[in-house]
Amino acid sequence: MKTYRVAILGCRGRGSAAARAYHAHPRTEIVGLCDLLEERSNTLGDELKVSARFSDLDEMIKQTSPDIVAIPTATELHYDLCMRVLEHGVNIEVEKPMCVDLDQADDVIAKAEEKGVQVAVHHQGRVGASMQAIAHAYNAGKIGNLRYIYGSGKGYYGGYGLMNIGTHMLNNMLHFGKRCKSVVAHLTTGGKPITPEDVAPSPSGMGTIAGEYITATMQYEGNVTGTLLQHRFNKMDTNAYTMELFGTEGRLFWKLGGAHFLPTPHYLPDGNNDKWESLELIYPEHYDSKSSASEMDYWFVEDYVNALDEGRPHVCSGYEGRHVIEMMMGIFESAAYGKRVNLPQADRTHPLLRWREESGLPPPADMPRGYGEWLTQESKRIG
Numbered sequence: 169m170k171t172y173r174v175a176i177l178g179c180r181g182r183g184s185a186a187a188r189a190y191h192a193h194p195r196t197e198i199v200g201l202c203d204l205l206e207e208r209s210n211t212l213g214d215e216l217k218v219s220a221r222f223s224d225l226d227e228m229i230k231q232t233s234p235d236i237v238a239i240p241t242a243t244e245l246h247y248d249l250c251m252r253v254l255e256h257g258v259n260i261e262v263e264k265p266m267c268v269d270l271d272q273a274d275d276v277i278a279k280a281e282e283k284g285v286q287v288a289v290h291h292q293g294r295v296g297a298s299m300q301a302i303a304h305a306y307n308a309g310k311i312g313n314l315r316y317i318y319g320s321g322k323g324y325y326g327g328y329g330l331m332n333i334g335t336h337m338l339n340n341m342l343h344f345g346k347r348c349k350s351v352v353a354h355l356t357t358g359g360k361p362i363t364p365e366d367v368a369p370s371p372s373g374m375g376t377i378a379g380e381y382i383t384a385t386m387q388y389e390g391n392v393t394g395t396l397l398q399h400r401f402n403k404m405d406t407n408a409y410t411m412e413l414f415g416t417e418g419r420l421f422w423k424l425g426g427a428h429f430l431p432t433p434h435y436l437p438d439g440n441n442d443k444w445e446s447l448e449l450i451y452p453e454h455y456d457s458k459s460s461a462s463e464m465d466y467w468f469v470e471d472y473v474n475a476l477d478e479g480r481p482h483v484c485s486g487y488e489g490r491h492v493i494e495m496m497m498g499i500f501e502s503a504a505y506g507k508r509v510n511l512p513q514a515d516r517t518h519p520l521l522r523w524r525e526e527s528g529l530p531p532p533a534d535m536p537r538g539y540g541e542w543l544t545q546e547s548k549r550i551g
């Protein structure tokens with residue numbers, strides 16, 4: 169069995185998490201670490217005992233010949249770094265969101281296809297232990313036919329929440345909805361439908377956004393619809409970050425680290441009896457819960473190993489990542505233009521920038537990059 173050689177490009181928070189998972193997995197070996205800041209590759213290298221450390225990514229790839237390069241960097245760098253790494257003809261995984269618009273995502277996919285390599289997007293929730301449990305129950309027919317999927321963020325400002333957290337949730341929902349045919353969305357800022365003046369650069373370099381509150385409806389294949397809520401809360405609440413599948417015979421409830429089954433489609437709590445059953449979470453048999461690797465990142469690596477063995481895309485492939493961006497751009501476009509948006513959309517430019525331009529406005533002015541400062545400035549503007 170082949171051991172896949174992995175190089176990590178970016179050694180801070182997410183790079184360290186990815187590296188721990190690749191380090192722990194028996195079928196992957198970290199052959200190089202790269203960061204512009206030497207102390208970051210040194211800290212991670214010392215932790216994982218990887219001596220090949222670089223500050224130049226091209227040099228790292230030339231010297232270490234990796235099978236996979238992980239690109240866990242700030243979102244505004246994803247496009248350039250993906251294109252640069254793909255030029256070397258290696259498989260990549262990139263943090264979420266894959267890119268900030270569809271033009272970029274199309275280029276990345278086209279470059280990977282030209283080079284004959286895979287793209288995976290680090291939407292690890294879709295392959296983690298609780299999603300495995302949900303998928304197992306779903307595939308066993310426990311809820312009958314799927315009718316509706318509900319998903320929510322955890323309270324960030326809506327447009328930013330969509331790019332940051334909605335990307336995960338839309339990808340989770342796709343696991344069951346398969347393909348999204350169209351999107352209809354309602355976005356409000358300060359209690360009113362968004363206007364071109366509400367379009368702004370995203371915090372954390374996640375492109376262009378709008379909407380304090382987002383309520384979006386997706387039409388999937390067949391008779392399945394879904395709703396995604398990305399509502400700004402006064403206080404963030406990870407308990408809101410949940411997904412629920414409604415079937416003809418029951419319901420399945422996903423949350424980080426938990427999976428539950430309701431053996432009836434409609435249930436009014438009567439105060440005496442909780443019909444929700446906890447499902448046993450599913451881990452790869454060689455996962456050591458005492459290792460420093462998170463189970464979701466480990467599952468993500470496990471699927472990449474299996475995908476490369478089998479010559480198939482990762483479950484969280486670039487194709488899925490791009491489809492998620494189609495949904496996110498469709499959500500912005502639907503609210504801006506007040507219409508249903510059919511996917512995949514022919515116009516791949518950012519719909520909010522198009523909307524502003526057509527309204528005779530210049531591109532939105534710069535905003536602080538940090539979320540706290542960004543929110544303070546936006547809250548002042550909304551009043």
Ligand SMILES: NC(=O)c1ccc[n+]([C@@H]2O[C@H](COP(=O)([O-])OP(=O)(O)OC[C@H]3O[C@@H](n4cnc5c(N)ncnc54)[C@H](O)[C@@H]3O)[C@@H](O)[C@H]2O)c1
Pocket residue numbers: 177178179180181182183202203204205208223224225240241242243245263264265290291292332
């Ligand atoms: N999947 C998840 O659960 C999850 C959670 C949080 C954040 N994210 C995503 O992770 C990304 C941010 O990750 P982070 O917080 O670790 O990023 P970061 O910006 O803090 O760290 C990135 C590192 O990459 C290095 N780097 C940047 N360009 C480089 C280059 N050309 N060559 C070498 N090194 C380079 C930087 O010096 C830095 O150390 C975002 O896309 C975010 O959306 C994902």
